Amino acid sequence: xxxxxxxxxxxxxxxxxxxxxxxxxxxxxxxxxxxxxxxxxxxxxxxxxxxxxxxxxxxxxxxxxxxxxxxxxxxxxxxxxxxxxxxxxxxxxxxxxxxxxxxxxxxxxxxxx
Amino acid sequence: xxxxxxxxxxxxxxxxxxxxxxxxxxxxxxxxxxxxxxxxxxxxxxxxxxxxxxxxxxxxxxxxxxxxxxxxxxxxxxxxxxxxxxxxxxxxxxxxxxxxxxxxxxxxxxxxxx
Numbered sequence: 112x113x114x115x116x117x118x119x120x121x122x123x124x125x126x127x128x129x130x131x132x133x134x135x136x137x138x139x140x141x142x143x144x145x146x147x148x149x150x151x152x153x154x155x156x157x158x159x160x161x162x163x164x165x166x167x168x169x170x171x172x173x174x175x176x177x178x179x180x181x182x183x184x185x186x187x188x189x190x191x192x193x194x195x196x197x198x199x200x201x202x203x204x205x206x207x208x209x210x211x212x213x214x215x216x217x218x219x220x221x222x223x224x
Numbered sequence: 225x226x227x228x229x230x231x232x233x234x235x236x237x238x239x240x241x242x243x244x245x246x247x248x249x250x251x252x253x254x255x256x257x258x259x260x261x262x263x264x265x266x267x268x269x270x271x272x273x274x275x276x277x278x279x280x281x282x283x284x285x286x287x288x289x290x291x292x293x294x295x296x297x298x299x300x301x302x303x304x305x306x307x308x309x310x311x312x313x314x315x316x317x318x319x320x321x322x323x324x325x326x327x328x329x330x331x332x333x334x335x336x337x338x
Contacts, residue, residue, distance in 0.1 A: 144326075153228075153315060153328040154269075169325065201269060201327075212259070213326055215269035 114138045115216040123222045130189040132219050134202030138222050141206065143185040144213065145169075145177060148199040157200075160185055192223040226251045228316050228329035237306050238334050243299040244291070245332050247316035255321040258299040260290065263313040263331070272314075275299060303334075311336045 115136045124130055133145065141162050146154040156169030158177040166177060174196060178186045189196055202216040221224075227250040237243040249258065260272040275283045275290045283290045291300040299318075303310055316329040 146328075151330060153330045154317075154326075155328070156325055159325060199267065203269075212271045212274060214271070215261075218267045218269075220267075 115202060115204055115214050117200075117216040117219050118184070119219060120217065121220045122196045123224065125224050126193055128192050128223075130192050130221065132200055132202075132221070134216055136183050136186045136202075136204045136214075136216075137211070138204055138206070138214060139163055139182075140204035141182060142204060143179065144203040144205075145175075145185065145187045146201040146203065147171060148201060148218075154201065157187065189221075189223075192221075194223045197221060199222045226253075226256075226318055226327040228318050228327055230268075230316055230329035230332050232332045233330075234333045234335070236337055238338055239308060240305055240335050241336065243303045245303075245314050245316075245334065247299045247301065247329060248296050249299060249316075249318050251297075251318065251320055253320040257319045257321070258290070258292070259317040259326070260288070260299075260301045260321070261315045261317060262310075264314065265312070269315075273301065306336050308336050308338060310334060312327050 118133045130145040144159040147200040147205045148154045155171050160166050162180045163179050176188045206211045227249045258275045262270045272293050273283050273288045275287045275292045282292050286332045287304045289302045313331045315331045317326045
């Protein structure tokens, strides 16, 4: 089984709808991240969390919110989706004492019409 | 602020040849880490190799090596004996140990020609 899972893997929605993307991990890592990937722009950090009580904004947090329900779960919400939020979204995890790698989930492809 | 620059949007390389993917970075933090990730057409991000700013030797992982030139602030990925399965997007990334966030470059699309 995958260590970092994301649901859903694909989602098509309409402008103005509320959307939640979920991420779960079985690696026991304390740090979790949400990234967005757009063609030609690489990956950009939306939010990150170093533990359940620690949530931090990344470089493009406007229009997004997150919830760290447990060490293993980190959700990303779009309160009112807009078309320019169409992108590939990645969740990632890393370990406090072994931060030489971030482990990525398979990605969620979101389309906002 | 951190910045990663990948100046090669696309590269075509003959199978079995070596290939170098360029990456330059900018940071004011003396302690940082450099990463390379591979993204095949299926979309997942695959970690390839890591280099710490204080590491004395260039990192190697199988056919992957990182040509780390600290004074030039470059961290080029070298793939030896390229294979068709190496065709993918490749991203360079950096983390300052002060803020623990990864900053990615815009990527290089590598195509291996049979």
